[in-house]
Amino acid sequence: MKLKNLCFLVVCGLLLFSCKHKATVEIAAPEVPVASVLVKDVPLTQEYVGQTLGESDIQIRARVQGFLTGFHFKEGTKVKKGQLLYTIDPLPYQAKVDQAKGQLASAEANMVQAKSDLDRIIPLAKINAVSQRDLVAAQGKYDASIGSKDAAMAMLRNAQIELGYAWISSPLDGIIGISQYEVGDYVGGMDSKYLNTVSNTKSVRVRFSVSENEYLDFRKRIGGAKGEKMDWSVDMILSDGSIHPEKGIINLANREIDPATGTLTMEALFPNPDELVRPGQFAKVRFVVEMRRGAMLVPQRAVTELQGMYQVFVVGPDNKISVKIVKAGQRFGEYWIINSGLEATDKVALLGNAAIRPNSVVRPVPVKADSTKN
Numbered sequence: 001m002k003l004k005n006l007c008f009l010v011v012c013g014l015l016l017f018s019c020k021h022k023a024t025v026e027i028a029a030p031e032v033p034v035a036s037v038l039v040k041d042v043p044l045t046q047e048y049v050g051q052t053l054g055e056s057d058i059q060i061r062a063r064v065q066g067f068l069t070g071f072h073f074k075e076g077t078k079v080k081k082g083q084l085l086y087t088i089d090p091l092p093y094q095a096k097v098d099q100a101k102g103q104l105a106s107a108e109a110n111m112v113q114a115k116s117d118l119d120r121i122i123p124l125a126k127i128n129a130v131s132q133r134d135l136v137a138a139q140g141k142y143d144a145s146i147g148s149k150d151a152a153m154a155m156l157r158n159a160q161i162e163l164g165y166a167w168i169s170s171p172l173d174g175i176i177g178i179s180q181y182e183v184g185d186y187v188g189g190m191d192s193k194y195l196n197t198v199s200n201t202k203s204v205r206v207r208f209s210v211s212e213n214e215y216l217d218f219r220k221r222i223g224g225a226k227g228e229k230m231d232w233s234v235d236m237i238l239s240d241g242s243i244h245p246e247k248g249i250i251n252l253a254n255r256e257i258d259p260a261t262g263t264l265t266m267e268a269l270f271p272n273p274d275e276l277v278r279p280g281q282f283a284k285v286r287f288v289v290e291m292r293r294g295a296m297l298v299p300q301r302a303v304t305e306l307q308g309m310y311q312v313f314v315v316g317p318d319n320k321i322s323v324k325i326v327k328a329g330q331r332f333g334e335y336w337i338i339n340s341g342l343e344a345t346d347k348v349a350l351l352g353n354a355a356i357r358p359n360s361v362v363r364p365v366p367v368k369a370d371s372t373k374n
Contacts, residue, residue: 033350034315034364035299037342042295042332043288047237050208052281054199055269056172062195063165064088065188068181075178079170079198086195088187090166097163100156107152111145118142174200175275199279204272205251206236206285209263215253221290234268237284238277246271250287297335299367302348303328312342313349313356321349321360 070087073079118138125135170176177197181187187195210218236244248270257264268285270277277283302312303326310328313321326341342348349356350367 029319029361029363031365032315032321032356032362033367034347035302035350035367037338037344037346037348038297038335039294039344040297042292042297042337044290044292044330044332044337045286046214046289047284047286048208048210049282049284050206050268052277052279052283053205053207054174054201054279055203055205056174056200057279058171058174058198059194060085060168060171060196060198062086062088062168062188062192064093064162066090066092066166066186068183068185068187071179071183073176075176077176079174079176081170081172083170084167085170085176086168088166088168090163093159093163093166096159097156100152100159104149104152104156107145107149111142111149114138114142114145168195170198172198172200174198175278201272201275201278204270204277204279206248206268206270206283207265208268208285209258209261209265212257212262212264215257215264218289232287234270234285234287236268236270236277237286239282244270244272244277244283246273248285292337295329295332296338296342296344297332298338298342298348299350300331300334300336301350303336304351310336310341312338313351313358314342315347315349315362315364319361319364321356321358321362323358 066088068086069089070084072084072086079085118141121130121135121138124130125132175198177199179196180193181195232250234248234250236248238244248268251267251269253267254265268287298312303310304312305328310326311323312326314324316322324341324346327339329337329339331337347364349362349364356362
């Protein structure tokens with residue numbers, strides 16, 4: 001009898017311990033960080049890859065042919081407007097000027113002689129001492145001499161202009177590049193390339209392309225359906241990921257869509273007072289394409305993607321986990337913009353806890369959303 005009672009007590013103790021252990025397991029729900037859906041107005045941006053140009057990029061070309069005899073600048077430095085850059089051998093063009101001067105002097109002498117002959121014949125013609133035919137001939141000779149003088153003067157001006165082209169000056173203030181030719185090279189031929197390039201980099205342009213559909217969307221947004229206007233201020237993102245300190249503006253758009261690529265070339269203009277940006281760099285431009293009113297945002301950690309489908313774990317009023325399929329839009333800083341599938345009052349679980357399972361009960365730990373990040 002005593003043995004039976006002892007066995008009964010042992011069994012009761014085991015059952016009591018098992019029940020207490022089970023109750024402890026049920027009470028210890030896992031802690032899960034939970035964030036409320038953030039609702040705010042969000043500026044949606046778009047980025048495009050472009051290439052930088054100077055505000056002005058002027059190619060320096062030889063306008064006359066000849067051998068380079070002078071190199072009057074240091075490559076890669078700043079030059080002033082009107083500063084002498086190159087000289088081309090001027091002797092052949094000086095000879096043309098001298099020849100043109102001689103032809104002009106001859107034409108002027110012929111004109112003086114023709115004028116003298118005409119002045120002598122006019123009074124004789126009045127008294128019929130010479131025929132009218134002689135008078136007409138003298139007048140024609142004088143008129144022809146005037147034309148010859150004008151032609152000689154034009155030839156002299158042209159020769160002087162060509163001589164002036166032997167000295168090549170900078171057309172603007174800016175930075176000059178590396179010369180394509182050296183002293184002694186023959187330049188100015190039909191197939192010759194430009195000598196150098198001078199760029200004004202106090203402002204820089206970034207040219208980029210948008211698709212035809214994006215262009216049409218931009219046009220629809222200008223003025224906006226509700227009277228809102230697009231903010232055309234632009235950020236420039238450099239190749240190292242840094243953002244150019246000066247904001248730019250959309251400067252122009254090409255007149256046509258390129259039929260080969262279906263894109264429209266656009267340009268943004270940026271101040272560049274420190275001349276950090278040089279022509280030829282690759283950069284991204286970023287600007288606001290839409291202001292999304294009352295957008296719903298959730299932290300990116302709350303969203304999982306599987307084969308193009310997005311889902312979030314939602315914590316209900318009973319602290320039970322459920323899964324919702326959502327339609328995710330663009331990223332906004334550390335958040336996803338959720339276009340549909342969530343309610344503004346939902347609370348989402350942040351992933352990273354292995355205890356998050358559908359229909360499991362959790363102990364939510366609220367995480368405050370930072371609405372200032374973008």
